[in-house]
Amino acid sequence: MRKTTAIIGSAVFLVIAPGTLALYLPYAWTRWRLAPPLLGFFFFRVIGVIFIAAGLPVLLDSFRRFAVQGLGTPAPIAPPQRLVVTGLYRHVRNPMYVAVLLLILGQGLLFGSTTLLKYGLVVWLAFFAFVLAYEEPTLRAKFGDEYRQFCANVPRWIPRLTPWKKE
Helix, strand or coil, X not given: CCHHHHHHHHHHHHHHHHHHHHHHHHHHHHCCCCCCCHHHCCHHHHHHHHHHHHHHHHHHHHHHHXXXXXXXXXCCCCCCCCCCXXXXXXXXXXXXXXXXXXXXXXXXXXXXXXXXXXXXXXXXXXXHHHHHHHHHHXXXXXXXXXXXXXXXXXXXXXXXXXXXXXX
């Protein structure tokens, strides 16, 4: 895939998939109106803002890397041609999924919405099942030992503090 095509495809997929999961559905449920803070603690709103502020650049950087370095998109129909193991991928194997979850949970905390927090749990379970059942087996088959080494050194969900340095 050419770089321009990968960038356009990634941008379209960004709007469709994470846009729906992390923006449209939370907006549809909350209209982005503040309810009372969860459990009466204003600090939950602060944590929500931090999650959102952390999640958005992670998501955008991960999509950019898939297009520019991987020469593909996150969409299963147009996957990257190269394994991306730079940037935040040196800390966690699934930064896109983590970022989407941060955006959803951040909105739940910011807007005081238990519905969004429950939705975030359902989304995480769906991501987990997809990663185990489809994504990891597909990547092992496509990238072989390179992907196995990546998996052995980089955690799936909780980022490692020091970046992995590929040998």
